[in-house]
Amino acid sequence: MNFAPTLDVNVNPANPVIGIRSFSEDPELVTDLGVAQIQGYQDQQVMATAKHFPGHGDTDVDSHYGLPIIEKDLETLFEEDIAPFKEAISAGVDAIMPAHIVVPALDDSGLPATLSKPILTDLLRDELGFTGLIVTDSLGMSGANVVPPERVPVEAIKAGVDLLLNPPNVELAYESVxxxxxxxEISESRLDESVSRIVQQKQDQxxxxxxxxxxxxxxVIGNDDHLSQATTIADKSITLVKNDNVLPLQMKDDVLVVGPNIAxxxxxxxxxxxxxxxxxxxxTADAPTEEDINAAADEAAAHDVVVIVTHSAHLSEQQQQLVTALHSVGKPVIVTAARNxxxxxxxxxxxxxxxxxxNRAISHEAVAKILTGEVNPQGLLPVTIPDHYEFGHGLSYHIDATYMKTFVSQLEKSGRLTDRTVIRTMNVHLSAVxxxxxxxxxxxxxxxxxSFLQMIDMFTRSGQINEDVAQVLEAHASEVIESWEEG
Incomplete structure (x- = not known):
């Protein structure tokens, strides 16, 4: 069983807990990708869990540490937040995880959805027709603990929950139920309903x-084919949002990379x-100190270019101060956001x-390829950045023969391309183009x-260039061909 996918529609930039766990701010895109993920899991006999019902995307409180309240009207809730869950139910999702959030338009009792019979039974079961498992989010989170500890598991089951996830005190939960x-207070027949659903899921699997x-x-886990697909996905996902003619990086530049440890x-x-x-x-520390910032600024002064890796800096005043201080040094500053x-x-x-x-290795490698011009960025923003960039925005490099000659030079200087005959032949060919x-x-x-593509194939088969270099050059050449064929 996998507690995924996340079907929250992240419409609030200040959301401290969902962010990149959501596919997008667009309910339709969240629905399409979420349902595809559900089908992918369940086609491989992995039970999928759509979360966090009825939608945790418009909060500015982390339910791990507090109790978010969603102040939306019913129409907006159904059009924006609940829509992906309706489609997931139609697609036969095995399980749904409710959120530790209060939604007054659905239940004015002040209880979170986890403990709400109007949300879990009246809406999810009766109105939306969900017959699968309802499994709580971790009961150790603050958002669930709005009643005494011994009452949390009882109220959850009374609300319609089938499975209690991570109760802080399992013995207390058992004894309370x-x-x-x-x-x-809880009938045996009510427990039998949940047991029946659990047994049925196990039997179906x-x-x-x-x-x-x-x-x-x-x-099959981590095999070469899967790793290759993951690399391709990562390469295609990276979004170049802004570029004031400082990218791709030049080989001659001394580059300082700065960032909080978490990034x-x-x-x-x-x-x-x-x-x-x-x-x-x-x-630097995750929340950079004044000492961190001053030391990084001093270091930046001795370099040509500064690359800052941030991690939800829009929610961290200290990270914002780090970027501002380094930008004031006067060197080109490139920021790569490793989370939101x-x-x-x-x-x-x-x-x-x-x-x-x-912020994992596969994403950082993809960013390195973008920074160096090895890969042409093609990712698009899945959210709006208010007052700055629209949903769907994304830049790419203009790949032409001059760009490719520069990249060949970088390959030579980095030692990834060493055969002088190959280098000379490529440069002559690209000069003609x-x-x-x-x-x-x-x-x-x-x-x-x-003809250049044929030449690359010949050099690859002869062992004069390796497969990785060949793939990059082939991709660039194909982009040049496509751009000229399209006119």
Missing amino acids: LEAVNSG GLFDDPYQHPDGLD NANMLEEHLNVRGFNTSIAH PYDVAEFPGVDAYIAAYG DHFEQQERSDKVVQHMN
Whole structure:
């Protein structure tokens, strides 16, 4: 069972808990991608759980630490927040996880959805027709603890919950429910309903006949094909939001990479270094101190370009101060947001801005490819950045023969391309393409770039260039051909 996907529609930039866990601010996009994820899981016999019903996307309070209240009217709730869950139910989602949020338009009792019979039974079961499992979010979160600890599991079951997730005190939860059954507050038939749903799900999954996964099945995890697909997805997701002619980076530049520890800026620095760039790293605390900021500013003065990796800086005044201080040094500043894409709203004057949507190695490598021009960015913003950038905004580089010659030079300087014959042949070929581009001879450009592709294939088969370099050059050449064929 997987407690995913997240079907929250993130319309609030100040949301401290959902953010990139949501697909988008667009209910239709959230629905399409969420249902596809559900179908993907369930096609592979993994139970999916749509969360966090009836929608945690418009909060500015983290339900791990407080109790969010959603002040929306019914029409907006159904059009914006509940719509993806309706489609998930139609698609046969196995389970739904309610949120620890208060929604007065659905239940004016002040109880969170987790403990709300009007939301879980009257709306989710009766009105929307959901017959699968209802599993709580962690009961250790503050948003669930609005009644005494012994009452939380009882009220959840009375509201319509089937499974209690992570009660802080399992023995207390068990004894409290047992006492409620013995006293008649919870009927045995009510428990039987949940047991029946749980058993039915297990039976549908074949867990009674074959409860264990064969060890050989684990070989598929992290296999080369899956890692390759993940890399492609990451490369395509990165969004170049702003570029004042500072990207791609130039090989001659000394690059300082700065960021709070939580952003894993060291991973980006390593991937730039592997690509032959002269780099240094400056770490800061997650909330950079004045000492961190001053030290980073001093370091920035000794470099040509500064790359700052942020992590939800729109919610961190200290990270905002870090970016402002480094920008004031007077060197080009490139910010890459390793979590929520809204950070640029706090420092719109930076020279370039990239939304990476993640702080793991695969995202940092994808950003490094964008920064160095290895990959042409094609990601689009899934949300609006208020007063700055619209939903769907995204920039790309203009790939032409001159761009490709510069990139070949970078490959040579980084040691990724070493055969002098190959380098000379490529440059001669690209110079000819550049000549025809200047003359706007689209037929000649396309003809010569197709020949370039054949040449790359020949050099790859002979072992003069490796597969990774070949794929990059082929992608660039194909973009040149496509742009001239489209006119």
